[in-house]
Structures are given as structure tokens and as C-alpha cells.
Amino acid sequence: MTSPTSPLTVAAPDGLGVVVHDLAPGADGPPILISHATGFCAHAYQPIAAAVADRRHSLAMDHRGHGATAAPPGWQAGEGVDWAPFGTDTLAVARALAPPGGLLGFGHSMGASSLLLAAHRHPALFDRLVLFEPIGGPPLDATVDATLDLEAIPIVIGARRRRRRFDSFEQAYDNFRSKPPLSQMTPESLRGYVHHGLRPVADGGVELCCPPELEAAIFVAGFDNGVWDVLPDIDVPVTVITGFVEPLGTSFRSTQIAERLPRGKLVVLPHMDHFGPFSHPGEIAELIVASAS
Numbered sequence: 001m002t003s004p005t006s007p008l009t010v011a012a013p014d015g016l017g018v019v020v021h022d023l024a025p026g027a028d029g030p031p032i033l034i035s036h037a038t039g040f041c042a043h044a045y046q047p048i049a050a051a052v053a054d055r056r057h058s059l060a061m062d063h064r065g066h067g068a069t070a071a072p073p074g075w076q077a078g079e080g081v082d083w084a085p086f087g088t089d090t091l092a093v094a095r096a097l098a099p100p101g102g103l104l105g106f107g108h109s110m111g112a113s114s115l116l117l118a119a120h121r122h123p124a125l126f127d128r129l130v131l132f133e134p135i136g137g138p139p140l141d142a143t144v145d146a147t148l149d150l151e152a153i154p155i156v157i158g159a160r161r162r163r164r165r166f167d168s169f170e171q172a173y174d175n176f177r178s179k180p181p182l183s184q185m186t187p188e189s190l191r192g193y194v195h196h197g198l199r200p201v202a203d204g205g206v207e208l209c210c211p212p213e214l215e216a217a218i219f220v221a222g223f224d225n226g227v228w229d230v231l232p233d234i235d236v237p238v239t240v241i242t243g244f245v246e247p248l249g250t251s252f253r254s255t256q257i258a259e260r261l262p263r264g265k266l267v268v269l270p271h272m273d274h275f276g277p278f279s280h281p282g283e284i285a286e287l288i289v290a291s292a293s
Contacts, residue, residue: 007068008059010089010096018089019068020061020097023049027057031097032104032288034060035090035111037277038222039159039208039215041067043192044185044278048106051285056104061093063114066210067196078217083225086110087117094118094125102127104292108277109133109250110218113227116238120230129238130288132277133250134257136227150220159216165207169194172206185278231260239265239291241284243272250274 009017021042023034032052034045042060049058063086065071074080094103103126107115112134119126140148150156166172173194176182182190198206240258242251245268258266267287269276277284 008096010061010093012064012085012089012092014072014085014088016064016070016072016089018061018064018093020059020093021068023058023060024053024056027053029054029056030104030292031099032056032058032106033090033094033097033115034058035105035107035114036060036063036066037109037111038218039066039162039197039210040108040193041197041209043067043196044189045106045108045281046192047186047188047281048277048285048288050188051282052289055289059097061090062196063111064089065214068209071214075214075217076211078211078213081214081217082221083110083113083117083218083227086114087121090114091118091121091125094122098125104288105129106288107131107134109274110135110222113222113225116227116234117230119236119238120234123235126236128292129236130241130291131238131254132241132284133243133254133274134227134240135222135250135253136225136231136257137223137253138228140224150223151216153219156216156219159219160212162208162212162215164211165201165205166198167205169198169206172198181273181275184273184275186281189278189281227257228260231257232262234261235263237263237265239267239287241267241269241276241287243268243274243276244270 008020042062062069065075105115112131113136115129201207238261240254242254245251258264
């Protein structure tokens with residue numbers, strides 16, 4: 001599986017080339033910028049792009065250390081990782097793509113937070129944001145949270161244990177489709193992830209583009225990513241979508257984020273979880289389009 005057209009590379013301020021893929025070649029509607037979740041890549045959202053291709057032109061970025069975008073020095077080993085560059089990269093891409101009147105941005109999890117960071121710095125680049133469970137709670141309290149071991153949190157442990165190599169793309173696909181949570185993904189979404197979120201290696205196998213060490217480090221850094229502090233100053237209409245709301249999870253934080261945004265609106269979809277854009281891409285696509293009408 002290959003990208004249908006040659007991707008665009010946008011230079012970030014630190015010189016890193018951020019790769020942007022056209023997920024809907026031939027579509028002539030207004031653009032959507034899609035910003036993906038931690039560990040995934042642009043092509044995992046191909047079903048959303050296909051569902052709106054008659055109305056919108058979907059362009060999706062690979063964040064640094066994911067898909068076709070390289071990681072800066074140290075990041076592959078999980079060193080020096082923080083979330084500010086994700087926002088800076090997203091801002092650079094938005095500047096390159098935004099039409100008069102601004103972009104419609106769709107983001108998922110970390111990718112949603114990256115759009116918020118970019119919109120805070122340059123709100124005029126965005127007409128509206130539609131965000132599925134963005135990450136960004138109150139900063140950790142040094143006194144209250146002094147005993148909190150972020151490395152022992154289940155999502156971080158799970159990332160570090162992630163299998164990084166497979167004999168082939170097909171073996172990776174078969175492995176992922178048999179185990180939650182990736183088993184929730186539609187076949188098209190999962191194949192997009194497998195064929196663009198993994199890369200060939202010299203021995204003929206394939207490996208994750210975002211290695212376990214980097215994924216875990218991104219999760220750890222996400223607990224104090226700076227998003228919460230800037231929310232009151234984001235002057236852009238934002239629709240925040242969440243799945244079933246669980247206490248203290250990303251879904252609960254999403255309700256808080258929607259309340260803290262000056263122009264925030266909350267949509268709760270109780271039949272979904274954090275993988276909603278992968279398990280129900282058609283429904284999410286329609287919400288994205290409806291939000292901008």
C-alpha cells in the first residue's frame with residue numbers, strides 16, 4: 001500500500017521535515033488537516049478522508065517520530081521528548097495549507113492537543129477545530145503528585161512492552177487485528193496504520209516507525225503538556241468529541257477541556273471509546289463535516 005500522491009514536506013522551525021499526505025487526491029472541497037494520535041500515522045484516518053471526499057479535501061500529517069516523518073536526535077530512544085514541538089510542527093503545516101478564512105482541523109488524542117497548541121499561537125489559521133478526546137489536564141502538583149510514578153501507569157507500561165518487529169506487514173496486520181485495542185479498528189484503518197506506521201528493515205521484516213521507547217515517553221510527557229494553561233486563550237470554535245465518559249480518563253478530561261475553552265462545545269458518544277475515529281470512522285466523518293456547516 002502506497003500513498004496515492006507524492007507527499008508534501010513542510011519545514012519545521014528546527015529544520016525537521018514534517019511529511020503531509022494527500023488522503024483524497026482529486027477532491028476539490030475545502031481542506032481538512034488531520035492530526036493523528038500517539039503511535040499512529042496519517043493513513044490510519046484514510047476511511048475518514050474517503051467518507052468526506054465528496055465534500056472535503058483531507059490532508060494528514062505524520063508527526064515527528066511517526067510514519068514518514070523522522071524523529072529528532074534522541075527521540076527514538078525516548079530522550080528529550082516534550083509536546084511543544086508537536087504544536088510547532090502543526091503550526092508550520094497549518095501555515096503551509098491554510099486557505100483564506102482558515103482550516104478545518106481534526107485531531108485525535110495527542111493530535112488534537114497539537115492542534116490546540118497551534119491554534120493558541122495563530123488562531124486566524126483555523127476556521128474550526130473538531131477534536132476527539134484531546135489530552136491536557138491540570139498541571140501535576142509537585143506536592144500532591146510527588147509520589148506519582150508515571151512510568152508505572154498502565155498506558156506507559158503497555159507502550160514499553162509493545163512488539164516492535166514482525167516478519168512482514170501481513171504478520172503485523174494479523175497480530176493487531178486479533179488483539180484489543182487495535183482489533184477495534186476497521187480493516188481499512190488498520191491496514192493504513194500497518195502499511196504506513198511500520199517500515200521495512202534490512203533483514204526483510206518490518207518495524208514500528210514510532211518505537212516503544214518513544215511512544216512511552218510521549219505518554220509520560222503528556223501528563224504535563226502545557227495544553228491546559230492555554231485553553232482559555234484559544235479564540236477558535238472547538239467541538240470536543242468524547243466517547244463513554246469514565247472518571248479521570250481521557251474522556252473525562254475532554255469534558256473539562258470543552259468547558260475551559262471559550263468557544264468549546266461538547267459531544268458525547270457513549271457507544272465509543274478512545275478508538276472512536278478508528279472503529280466508527282464514518283460517524284466521526286459526518287460529525288466533522290456537520291460541525292463546519
